[in-house]
Amino acid sequence: xxxxxxxxxxxxxxxxxxxxxxxxxxxxxxxxxxxxxxxxxxxxxxxxxxxxxxxxxxxxxxxxxxxxxxxxxxxxxxxxxxxxxxxxxxxxxxxxxxxxxxxxxxxxxxxxxxxxxxxxxxxxxxxxxxxxxxxxxxxxxxxxxxxxxxxxxxxxxxxxxxxxxxxxxxxxxxxxxxxxxxxxxxxxxxxxxxxxxxxxxxxxxxxxxxxxxxxxxxxxxxxxxxxxxxxxxxxxxxxxxxxxxxxxxxxxxxxxxxxxxxxxxxxxxxxxxxxxxxxxxxxxxxxxxxxxxxxxxxxxxxxxxxxxxxxxxxxxxxxxxxxxxxxxxxxxxxxxxxxxxxxxxxxxxxxxxxxxxxxxxxxxxxxxxxxxxxxxxxxxxxxxxxxxxxxxxxxxxxxxxxxxxxxxxxxxxxxxxxxxxxxxxxxxxxxxxxxxxxxxxxxxxxxxxxxxxxxxxxxxxxxxxxxxxxxxxxxxxxxxxxxxxxxxxxxxxxxxxxxxxxxxxxxxxxxxxxxxxxxxxxxxxxxxxxxxxxxxxxxxxxxxxxxxxxxxxxxxxxxxxxxxxxxxxxxxxxxxxxxxxxxxxxxxxxxxxxxxxxxxxxxxxxxxxxxxxxxxxxxxxxxxxxxxxxxxxxxxxxxxxxxxxxxxxxxxxxxxxxxxxxxxxxxxxxxxxxxxxxxxxxxxxxxxxxxxxxxxxxxxxxxxxxxxxxxxxxxxxxxxxxxxxxxxxxxxxxxxxxxxxxxxxxxxxxxxxxxxxxxxxxxxxxxxxxxxxxxxxxxxxxxxxxxxxxxxxxxxx
Amino acid sequence: xxxxxxxxxxxxxxxxxxxxxxxxxxxxxxxxxxxxxxxxxxxxxxxxxxxxxxxxxxxxxxxxxxxxxxxxxxxxxxxxxxxxxxxxxxxxxxxxxxxxxxxxxxxxxxxxxxxxxxxxxxxxxxxxxxxxxxxxxxxxxxxxxxxxxxxxxxxxxxxxxxxxxxxxxxxxxxxxxxxxxxxxxxxxxxxxxxxx
Numbered sequence: 001x002x003x004x005x006x007x008x009x010x011x012x013x014x015x016x017x018x019x020x021x022x023x024x025x026x027x028x029x030x031x032x033x034x035x036x037x038x039x040x041x042x043x044x045x046x047x048x049x050x051x052x053x054x055x056x057x058x059x060x061x062x063x064x065x066x067x068x069x070x071x072x073x074x075x076x077x078x079x080x081x082x083x084x085x086x087x088x089x090x091x092x093x094x095x096x097x098x099x100x101x102x103x104x105x106x107x108x109x110x111x112x113x114x115x116x117x118x119x120x121x122x123x124x125x126x127x128x129x130x131x132x133x134x135x136x137x138x139x140x141x142x143x144x145x146x147x148x149x150x151x152x153x154x155x156x157x158x159x160x161x162x163x164x165x166x167x168x169x170x171x172x173x174x175x176x177x178x179x180x181x182x183x184x185x186x187x188x189x190x191x192x193x194x195x196x197x198x199x200x201x202x203x204x205x206x207x208x209x210x211x212x213x214x215x216x217x218x219x220x221x222x223x224x225x226x227x228x229x230x231x232x233x234x235x236x237x238x239x240x241x242x243x244x245x246x247x248x249x250x251x252x253x254x255x256x257x258x259x260x261x262x263x264x265x266x267x268x269x270x271x272x273x274x275x276x277x278x279x280x281x282x283x284x285x286x287x288x289x290x291x292x293x294x295x296x297x298x299x300x301x302x303x304x305x306x307x308x309x310x311x312x313x314x315x316x317x318x319x320x321x322x323x324x325x326x327x328x329x330x331x332x333x334x335x336x337x338x339x340x341x342x343x344x345x346x347x348x349x350x351x352x353x354x355x356x357x358x359x360x361x362x363x364x365x366x367x368x369x370x371x372x373x374x375x376x377x378x379x380x381x382x383x384x385x386x387x388x389x390x391x392x393x394x395x396x397x398x399x400x401x402x403x404x405x406x407x408x409x410x411x412x413x414x415x416x417x418x419x420x421x422x423x424x425x426x427x428x429x430x431x432x433x434x435x436x437x438x439x440x441x442x443x444x445x446x447x448x449x450x451x452x453x454x455x456x457x458x459x460x461x462x463x464x465x466x467x468x469x470x471x472x473x474x475x476x477x478x479x480x481x482x483x484x485x486x487x488x489x490x491x492x493x494x495x496x497x498x499x500x501x502x503x504x505x506x507x508x509x510x511x512x513x514x515x516x517x518x519x520x521x522x523x524x525x526x527x528x529x530x531x532x533x534x535x536x537x538x539x540x541x542x543x544x545x546x547x548x549x550x551x552x553x554x555x556x557x558x559x560x561x562x563x564x565x566x567x568x569x570x571x572x573x574x575x576x577x578x579x580x581x582x583x584x585x586x587x588x589x590x591x592x593x594x595x596x597x598x599x600x601x602x603x604x605x606x607x608x609x610x611x612x613x614x615x616x617x618x619x620x621x622x623x624x625x626x627x628x629x630x631x632x633x634x635x636x637x638x639x640x641x642x643x644x645x646x647x648x649x650x651x652x653x654x655x656x657x658x659x660x661x662x663x664x665x666x667x668x669x670x671x672x673x674x675x676x677x678x679x680x681x682x683x684x685x686x687x688x689x690x691x692x693x694x695x696x697x698x699x700x701x702x703x704x705x706x707x708x709x710x711x712x713x714x715x716x717x718x719x720x721x722x723x724x725x726x727x728x729x730x731x732x733x734x735x736x737x738x739x740x741x742x743x744x745x746x747x748x749x750x751x752x753x754x755x756x757x758x759x760x761x762x763x764x765x766x767x768x769x770x771x772x773x774x775x776x777x778x779x780x781x782x783x784x785x786x787x788x789x790x791x792x793x794x795x796x797x
Numbered sequence: 798x799x800x801x802x803x804x805x806x807x808x809x810x811x812x813x814x815x816x817x818x819x820x821x822x823x824x825x826x827x828x829x830x831x832x833x834x835x836x837x838x839x840x841x842x843x844x845x846x847x848x849x850x851x852x853x854x855x856x857x858x859x860x861x862x863x864x865x866x867x868x869x870x871x872x873x874x875x876x877x878x879x880x881x882x883x884x885x886x887x888x889x890x891x892x893x894x895x896x897x898x899x900x901x902x903x904x905x906x907x908x909x910x911x912x913x914x915x916x917x918x919x920x921x922x923x924x925x926x927x928x929x930x931x932x933x934x935x936x937x938x939x940x941x942x943x944x945x946x947x948x949x950x951x952x953x954x955x956x957x958x959x960x961x962x963x964x965x966x967x968x969x970x971x972x973x974x975x976x977x978x979x980x981x982x983x984x985x986x987x988x989x990x991x992x993x
Contacts, residue, residue: 414990414991488960488977489953489956489957489960490957490960490961490977490978491977491978491980491981493936493937493940493957494916494974494977494978494981495981495986496940497859497916497919497920497936497940498916498983498986498987499986500857500858500859500940501859501863501916501919501987502887502986502987502989503853503857504853504854504857504859504860504863505863505883505884505887505989506989507851507853507854507857508831508835508848508851508854508863508867508884509828509831509884509989509991509992510831510834510835510851558943588952589956592949592952592953592956595945595949595953596941596953599941599942599944599945600940600941600942601858601940601941601942623856623942624856626942626943627855627856627857627858628855628856630943631855631860631861
């Protein structure tokens with residue numbers, strides 16, 4: 001574990017070191033204040049200090065410049081983290097506004113402080129730092145956390161929407177702004193077409209994932225989720241590619257001498273850059289997946305491999321002037337599947353958390369810098385430009401959404417409704433990406449850069465705050481399903497039951513894919529890729545052992561809190577409550593309803609849930625484990641009761657206890673019903689054959705009578721030897737009861753098939769049948785074979 | 798759709814299934830593929846084990862009961878028509894179907910009443926047509942986390958039965974059950990979009 005902690009620090013301190021080096025040089029130029037000696041070489045410092053004429057050896061001195069850059073950066077990040085903690089402590093805020101709002105506010109605050117104290121802000125952001133260090137983690141995180149299967153199922157729609165949407169937005173906004181600039185009255189005539197197009201491309205970089213957290217609980221459907229996610233993922237890459245191409249154009253053609261050939265070349269370049277990036281990403285993904293195959297013994301370097309290869313793919317793509325963003329995205333998507341299976345659990349967790357950490361640090365820094373730029377003197381306000389920018393952003397997004405979706409709906413099996421399209425339109429929130437691109441415009445080529453920056457900032461503030469805050473209510477308004485009226489307890493219970501039922505049936509139906517391609521890929525994957533890339537002898541055993549470990553821990557916890565002990569239920573005083581119909585006060589009803597609402601198990605979320613800023617707490621996993629443990633406990637209880645082997649004695653006593661319960665004693669637990677089924681089964685010796693199912697209602701006796709009716713034929717079957725055909729029937733009955741009682745949780749395959757085969761192949765002979773019958777008095781495990789095969793398998797569990 | 802129908806012809810009795818359940822040919826084909834995929838040993842039918850191996854059902858609190866509902870009357874083998882019959886309950890209600898329905902014919906499997914009946918049978922394990930307090934309690938236990946005490950559960954079960962029970966027999970009959978849910982949009986709650 002120690003080693004693993006070291007690994008995260010590696011890249012991080014490296015980043016700091018480089019930043020410090022680079023900015024050390026810069027700040028020493030800018031900072032004319034205290035020391036004359038150069039600061040950027042720490043060891044020189046001592047010599048310099050020694051050479052200065054000093055009066056005394058200072059016992060206590062302050063050297064702020066030495067640590068200024070890392071110190072301030074660290075402070076920023078800490079401040080943002082504290083703000084996030086506060087944000088999440090409040091219950092209402094996360095549902096009100098996206099977290100980007102918070103980050104921007106903190107950034108503005110820091111900017112105000114810096115401005116107010118007239119301090120020189122650390123120049124953390126320049127072109128190379130941004131593109132080399134700050135951007136890759138953000139993109140990597142987006143690519144890694146993307147759920148691959150839904151992505152590829154919708155890939156046509158996503159590419160169509162993200163790709164064309166970005167292009168339409170960029171060119172639309174650019175062209176419209178150019179037309180606006182032509183109007184002399186606004187004083188913008190020196191902004192030529194290229195500049196406008198460039199501005200359009202950078203302003204169209206949206207960050208819709210930021211708002212996802214806000215309407216997460218509105219149960220957005222999966223397709224919509226994927227569209228937003230996919231757009232966020234590809235959008236950055238496409239904007240940056242466009243941006244770079246247009247900057248290249250601007251550099252080449254300062255005199256605006258653009259020929260059609262150049263435009264065609266630009267388009268070709270766009271395609272090559274995009275596809276080339278993806279190609280390199282995929283290759284690096286496979287290489288890293290292959291390497292993780294061999295890291296069983298040094299799992300500490302697994303996160304390192306993952307990160308280094310992704311970063312390498314980015315750098316290699318950038319070297320060749322291809323799109324590094326698309327490369328790193330493709331690398332993450334490709335390697336995720338195989339890496340997740342190969343690496344150890346701790347490495348997997350480390351990778352996930354570290355990725356989140358890196359990307360949120362990057363984003364925090366960018367937002368801080370944005371805040372610092374906001375409160376400053378380097379603005380140029382031009383009413384026309386800013387207002388038209390805002391207007392065109394919204395207009396063009398609406399146009400692209402509705403037009404593109406209208407077309408793609410023709411080809412989709414499940415078209416997007418207008419409500420979905422409205423949500424997509426409204427989630428066009430700009431983020432850190434646009435700001436960075438605007439900030440990094442070279443001033444030499446863009447004399448009106450400040451105006452661009454101002455306009456970008458305005459758009460970002462507007463979209464993040466206004467759209468971010470209002471999208472929640474909008475989605476809830478559109479989501480007509482929820483009615484706020486209080487439901488009765490009945491309705492709550494039944495609705496939740498139906499939700500679970502629906503989720504279960506959906507799971508039975510499975511995922512339906514529409515593409516043959518995907519099936520073909522799966523086959524190819526299984527035949528070739530997995531053999532090469534995945535470790536041998538690995539998958540099942542590690543997952544099972546991991547599961548067992550996790551489950552054991554929780555089972556221990558649950559047992560310790562006394563939840564699992566089946567006889568912990570207080571019995572005696574229940575008897576009095578039976579026939580009373582209590583008059584319940586409204587408060588009681590309210591509290592009941594609250595208990596119900598808060599404690600019912602959540603329906604398994606089939607829609608994806610992605611939060612940009614933190615990893616989801618594991619409530620659903622805990623709930624799943626709890627359910628599994630309870631079921632397994634149920635199974636174990638019922639199995640134990642039926643075993644004649646080691647657990648025979650206690651099982652026997654337990655049986656007898658139940659058998660001796662008086663008539664009116666209510667049945668304590670669900671699982672005991674099944675036990676009762678078994679006891680009924682063999683209860684040839686028991687006086688109370690039908691253990692109470694329902695003792696309270698007047699119709700209870702009727703039910704019991706019916707139950708007895710059902711059971712008796714079986715009991716008759718059990719007594720003594722039977723002709724073979726009846727024996728076979730009994731086996732079937734046994735198997736049915738057995739199947740009914742056995743609720744083994746996971747990986748039952750070998751267990752069950754062994755058993756089933758025993759049954760199916762065996763017409764048990766008469767002698768065996770009678771032997772079984774005699775054994776049934778105390779326990780009721782049908783079939784010695786079964787017992788024989790059952791226990792070792794159980795023990796091996 | 799030509800190729801589709803030739804593939805659909807591989808499904809035995811496809812026409813009668815289609816009439817009974819109302820699925821389209823494409824859906825039936827997909828369901829058949831799913832059935833075959835679940836039937837790992839290619840036995841031609843599904844057993845409980847096959848359904849239990851669907852991992853997601855294992856973490857569904859009602860997983861066992863859902864599986865049981867596929868095996869009515871204690872049968873052990875689930876053939877394809879039976880499989881489809883259960884799933885037909887979850888077909889979205891088609892407004893056109895409702896209007897064009899012939900009143901003589903039995904209700905389609907995905908009518909509101911039939912959906913409710915399907916949900917009802919999840920409660921009513923002993924198939925006596927009533928949900929007793931005990932059965933309600935069992936379902937509650939399945940669906941509620943471990944933090945709730947037994948007494949609380951019992952009182953909630955009491956209250957539930959009390960609210961819905963109109964004829965005072967201490968159990969909830971099917972009609973009472975349907976009545977307590979009359980305001981709920983069952984057609985939407987118990988419909989799965991992809992099962993068109």
